[in-house]
């Protein structure tokens with residue numbers, strides 16, 4: 477197996493780090509100094525596969541207007557985080573799980589898969605070089621964006637022969653400042669059985685923007701997607717999976733080919749089972765949520781994802797009516813789970829599940 481020691485690196489002439497106020501980082505506004513880049517060529521018999529990756533200063537790409545990804549959408553990404561641990565070291569959280577999902581997405585989009593060596597070693601060396609970009613502030617993290625796109629330049633709907641894989645990073649703070657307001661969507665859909673809902677491909681996100689914009693114009697932060705056939709069952713929301721606490725049990729829709737199988741979802745369910753919270757992964761109908769509001773048996777609703785971690789939901793709009801969740805407090809299940817997750821990621825609690833990849 478190939479081991480990538482000492483990836484060729486061209487350092488940025490100057491750093492943008494001094495422009496960052498780590499106490500007001502925001503989300504998605506800043507990008508670190510370097511990126512990792514490698515190309516895949518199937519057409520060249522002398523160089524089939526991925527080239528040696530390189531780390532270069534973050535900068536613009538020069539690509540042909542005929543680049544296939546720009547037209548037919550063969551493009552896949554991941555979203556993950558690295559954390560500054562309590563002892564100052566850096567932890568890339570759940571690297572393997574994100575890598576597996578990345579390749580599952582690439583496979584579905586008929587794109588060249590990436591080797592674990594390039595993904596892991598490339599990411600580690602990139603983050604080591606930009607280590608000062610990893611925030612040390614509470615709720616701060618280094619967001620990591622690995623992605624790949626069809627880079628062959630030609631016309632015609634068929635899989636590209638060439639791909640480019642890039643990783644870049646940027647420091648981020650909290651995504652939502654307060655509990656959010658979401659609307660159950662029963663007109664538009666995000667994913668249908670047999671489609672690409674489980675893949676983290678660009679098209680899935682493009683298709684959600686218009687219905688999300690309509691919901692935002694109506695005063696909501698985002699939508700809750702329902703199943704494409706009947707709009708009866710809850711799927712997920714924006715860039716988050718969903719969890720509810722109903723009659724004291726943690727309830728979440730099951731993983732399927734119409735939902736992105738979230739890494740945060742998996743981490744929180746694992747922790748919940750371990751701390752004795754009763755967990756049910758099963759279909760959740762809109763009717764069940766309505767009844768639970770009427771009977772006052774729903775006590776929590778929240779989104780879970782890498783960006784937000786846990787996003788408390790204050791209001792759910794169902795068929796034109798808004799339903800309020802109770803005011804939340806420290807003892808809510810969502811915050812207990814989040815505290816445990818934070819403790820593992822920062823090294824304060826033991827990494828009993830082997831989720832941390834620590835950069836020494």
Ligand SMILES: Cc1ncc(COP(=O)(O)O)c(C=O)c1O
Pocket residue numbers: 555712713714715716717736737738739740741780781782783
């Ligand atoms: C559509 C969608 N669902 C769920 C999630 C949550 O997944 P994760 O916890 O792996 O970030 C994301 C974010 O990546 C997403 O984009």
